[in-house]
Each structure stands twice: as C-alpha cells, then as structure tokens.
Amino acid sequence: MFSRSPTPFKGALEHLHRHIRADVRRRLEIQSHANFALLRQKRLINGYGGGPQLPGPGTSQPEPEEPESESKGARINDPPPSWKPTLFKMLESAATTMVSLFVLGLAGYGYHRYYKYLVLQKVENAFKPGDPVLELAALGRTPTVAVVDDESEHWIRLKEQQKIDAIIDGSDRGHYHLLIGEKGTGKSSMILDAMQKIDGEGIAMFEAHADPEIFRIRLGKALDYEFHEDYIGSLFSIRGPRDTTALLDIERAFNKLEKIALKRRKTVGKPLVLIVNSTHLLRDDEDGRDLLELIQQRAEQWAASNLVTIVLNSDDYWVYERLKQYATRMQVLPVLDLPRPQAISALIKYRARYYEEEPQMDILDQVYEKIGGRLSFLNQVARSKDMLHTCDKICRAERTWFLNNCWILGEEMDDDVMDQQKYASAAMVLAKALVDQEKAQGSMYDPETGRVLPQIPLHKAREIMTRADFIKDYDHINIFTIDAQAMVRADSVPMLNAFREICSQEGFDEHLQATLDRISAIESLGRTREIVAKDLIENIYRIQGRPDKGDGIRVSIESHQEDKTK
Numbered sequence: 001m002f003s004r005s006p007t008p009f010k011g012a013l014e015h016l017h018r019h020i021r022a023d024v025r026r027r028l029e030i031q032s033h034a035n036f037a038l039l040r041q042k043r044l045i046n047g048y049g050g051g052p053q054l055p056g057p058g059t060s061q062p063e064p065e066e067p068e069s070e071s072k073g074a075r076i077n078d079p080p081p082s083w084k085p086t087l088f089k090m091l092e093s094a095a096t097t098m099v100s101l102f103v104l105g106l107a108g109y110g111y112h113r114y115y116k117y118l119v120l121q122k123v124e125n126a127f128k129p130g131d132p133v134l135e136l137a138a139l140g141r142t143p144t145v146a147v148v149d150d151e152s153e154h155w156i157r158l159k160e161q162q163k164i165d166a167i168i169d170g171s172d173r174g175h176y177h178l179l180i181g182e183k184g185t186g187k188s189s190m191i192l193d194a195m196q197k198i199d200g201e202g203i204a205m206f207e208a209h210a211d212p213e214i215f216r217i218r219l220g221k222a223l224d225y226e227f228h229e230d231y232i233g234s235l236f237s238i239r240g241p242r243d244t245t246a247l248l249d250i251e252r253a254f255n256k257l258e259k260i261a262l263k264r265r266k267t268v269g270k271p272l273v274l275i276v277n278s279t280h281l282l283r284d285d286e287d288g289r290d291l292l293e294l295i296q297q298r299a300e301q302w303a304a305s306n307l308v309t310i311v312l313n314s315d316d317y318w319v320y321e322r323l324k325q326y327a328t329r330m331q332v333l334p335v336l337d338l339p340r341p342q343a344i345s346a347l348i349k350y351r352a353r354y355y356e357e358e359p360q361m362d363i364l365d366q367v368y369e370k371i372g373g374r375l376s377f378l379n380q381v382a383r384s385k386d387m388l389h390t391c392d393k394i395c396r397a398e399r400t401w402f403l404n405n406c407w408i409l410g411e412e413m414d415d416d417v418m419d420q421q422k423y424a425s426a427a428m429v430l431a432k433a434l435v436d437q438e439k440a441q442g443s444m445y446d447p448e449t450g451r452v453l454p455q456i457p458l459h460k461a462r463e464i465m466t467r468a469d470f471i472k473d474y475d476h477i478n479i480f481t482i483d484a485q486a487m488v489r490a491d492s493v494p495m496l497n498a499f500r501e502i503c504s505q506e507g508f509d510e511h512l513q514a515t516l517d518r519i520s521a522i523e524s525l526g527r528t529r530e531i532v533a534k535d536l537i538e539n540i541y542r543i544q545g546r547p548d549k550g551d552g553i554r555v556s557i558e559s560h561q562e563d564k565t566k
Helices: 008-046 068-076 084-125 132-140 158-168 187-197 212-223 246-267 286-305 317-323 340-354 361-371 375-383 387-406 415-441 458-465 470-476 493-503 508-527 560-565
Strands: 176-180 203-207 272-277 308-314 330-334 444-446 450-452 455-457 480-482 487-490 540-544 554-558
Touching (some): 132 187, 158 187, 158 308, 158 330, 176 317, 187 203, 187 272, 187 308, 203 212, 212 286, 246 272, 246 286, 246 308, 286 308, 317 470, 340 361, 361 375, 361 450, 361 493, 387 415, 415 455, 415 487, 415 493, 415 508, 455 458, 458 487, 487 493
Parallel strands (some): 176 308, 203 272, 272 308
Antiparallel strands (some): 455 487, 480 487, 540 554
C-alpha cells in the first residue's frame, strides 16, 4: 500500500543540502587563498621570501628591489629631520600634566572646603535638642531623694536649682561659673535636671580627666569634632593639621565652637553652654594648670561677648585657688549639705511615697545626727529598710577610710616610713584640733541650717599641721574639705564622727605624741654628723667649723705641755 520510493519533499531537501555544502566549500577556498596572499605579503615586507611563491588569486608579484646605490642616493636627497613633532609631543605632555595637576588641585580644594563645612555642621548639630548625657542619665536614673517631686514642683534646693536653671537656659549671661562643694552634695544632679527641662538644647557636657589626651577625646565627643582624624586630604597631597599636641587640639576645638556661637547669636540670641564636670580630676601639675588656664582664658573672652557660658564643676578647693588669680567674670556657687528641715522633710516624703510609712521623729533626728544633710548618704538611708543600721554602716566606712590613709604607728615605727607618717600625723593633729574646738565651743546648731561643723581658717590649719602642702591632698581624698571662704572642716558629718571617736580613745594623745617625738628623733639623726677618729696620740684636739654653711671641719692638735702652760 505504501511506496518506499523518496517523496518529492525529501528530494528537494537533499538538493538544498548539496547546494549549501558547495557554497561552504567555495567560501573556505576563497578564505584560504586570502590568508595565503596575506602571509606572502608579510614575508615580502619583512625581507625574506621563504621559498618559491606560487601565484594565487588576488596576489601580485613582488616588485624588483632597487640597487643599493640608488637607495643611498635617495636617502641623501631626503629632507632634514624636523623638531616640530618632538616639540608638539613636549607641549602635549606639558598640557596633560598641567590639566592633571589642575584637576587634582581643584578636587583637593573642593574636598577641603566641603570638609570644613561638614565639621562646622557637625559641631552645630551637637547643640541641638537631645544630649547623650541626658540619655545615659535617663537609662540609669532611679527615684532618689534629689529628684522626688510633688506635682512636678521640686521642693529640694530651690534656691540653688533656680540659679543653675538660669545658667543652663542662657538667661544668666556675661559670666562663667564654678560650682564647688563636697562629693555627693548634688551638683551634677541639679545640672542634669536643668538640662532636662530644656531637652539639652544649646548645651554640651563632658567629664574631665587627668590625661590631656583623654580630655581632648571627651571634648571632641561632646562637640562631635574629630580633630581632623577623619581627614583624607593626603590623597590630594594636602597635609592635615593633626600632627600636634592635645592642648593645641583643644584650642582648635574651641575655635570651631566660637564660629558656631557667633552664628547662633545671630539666629537664637542666647549663648551656648559648655559644662566641664569633675574639673578637680585635672592634675595640679604643669600640664593640668596649662589646660585650666586655657579654659579660663576662653571663658573670660566668651563671657565678655556673651558667646559661650562655661560651667566648671569641682569638688576640690585648688581649682578655685587657681582660677582666682585671673578671674574677673567668674561667679562661685557653693553647694553644701541640705539644711536639717529639708533633710528631715525629704526622708519623710520618700518613706511615705515608696514605703507607705511615717518614720518617728526621734529616729529621723538620730539619722541626721549620724549622717547630716549629705544627699548621697540620704539616698542610701531612704532606700534601706533599717535606716539606723545603714547610718552606722556609712560611719564605719568613713572611719575605715580615714584610718587606712592616716593612722599613726607610734614610737616603734621604722625610719623608712617617716615621710608617710609625717603625712598621717599632720592629719591626726588637724583632726584633734577640730575635735578640741568642738569641745571648747560646744555643739553649734542653727535653726535654719541645722548642725554647724567646727571649722578652722586655712592659714591656721597649715600652722597647726606645720605643713602647707598636705591640706590639698586631704581635700582630694575627701578627709577634710575647704570651702570657697577658705575654711577647713571635716568632709562630712560621718567623718567628723570618726574624728571624735578616734580622738576619744584611751591613750590616743600619748600615742600621737610618741609618733611626733619619733619623727623628730629621726629628723634629728638625719641632721647629725658623726666623726670617727682612730689611732689617736695623747694630745688635746680642737675641732672647729660649720659644715652646714660650707666652712668645712678643721681639726687642730694641742699638746699637754701647751695646755699646762696655759
């Protein structure tokens, strides 16, 4: 039924295949001839034939070579070489170099201008509402006596808080301020409360440090200033100004702050506020004094022009003593312990609010007699279940701190510890003088301020100790304190209680006197010169001289015969 002979469609397909194969074969032959001709032409140009050449399609016979004499003559008749191509290339290279340098310089200048603009913009953003210090304080804040309020109205430190609020919000201008007071009196808490009221707008705050490099880094963090550490102008062969000291970096940061303050005064009309907390941590050496002098110079200048208000917060007296020398626009705000009425009221309200109890008045009186009105101590006592037990614990801690730093060793002490015992005995002598003054005057009590601690003028305290340099160290380690009126007293009520307890021990006066006598004996031995003479003959020797005045010692011999004659 079905025929096995090829169909007409299959035959047409085979004919098409044959036609395609023939066309491909023809194209390959043409391409091979073209490649052969190209290869032969290259060989002729390079100067070698490579064997007999067969003519092919699209190829031509090589022209006969000219005689050597004719080629030399042709070269002689050629025109002389010209400098124009070389000069053109030189000009082209010079133009390329100049354009490259111009583009590099333009890019470097543009980056430099942009970087300076970006630096000022970052410093300006650092004074916008919202401060990192407030955020950190909000994370760690717990209800304390210092911040308890009734209907958003603060009832503690109303006078000092109003003054600090006026400083922080910029209404009190034309001065720079030093907050001075003992540790734990609430200076930093009042500053943070004032900043929180205005959301930190126009304020920068940072902690001081003894190392100027760390001080520089903290200042840069507060101002959002990198001190050109992120400057990449070296890519454009522009050297940055980072190779310098910490003091010069701080000066540059103040220059940027001054530019922002000038711009802000035109728009806002209020000065910026820069707060340096814990200024007493600066070392009382050459570097620390230079840094403090730099800050004071800027503070005086900015206070006169109402650009920036600088607030220094310090626990130690030496900062005030240093600033006092050149201060013309400085205002001192002393922050002391709470008066008795406020301290008792604070404890009552805190216990009623968080423990739902009303403590008895005799217990509150005992608490005040033991710890006074120090806010840090009141916070610990107010949170505890047994307030009197916590008061005793605080007093023991203060007594231990004093004894660990200033206890005396008595008559049997070794001469190697004489310097440390001079330091300790001077503190004991001053503590005994304060206790004796309290006994002589009686317990002083003011109805408004509460208990008044015995105090001695600074010059008199140095006279009692017979040393002028130890008192600053005592102030730094919170044993004694010196207020803005240069009056020396115990650092706190628990410390005064420790003085009273130690000085009332049996045999303390004799122990102290034995220590002082031993120190005097060791010093006397150090001033004594011993002369050893050996192999002496029977004569009379006269020794004269003042070695302490540089005269030396002279020894002369007088015989017995001369002595008898006399």
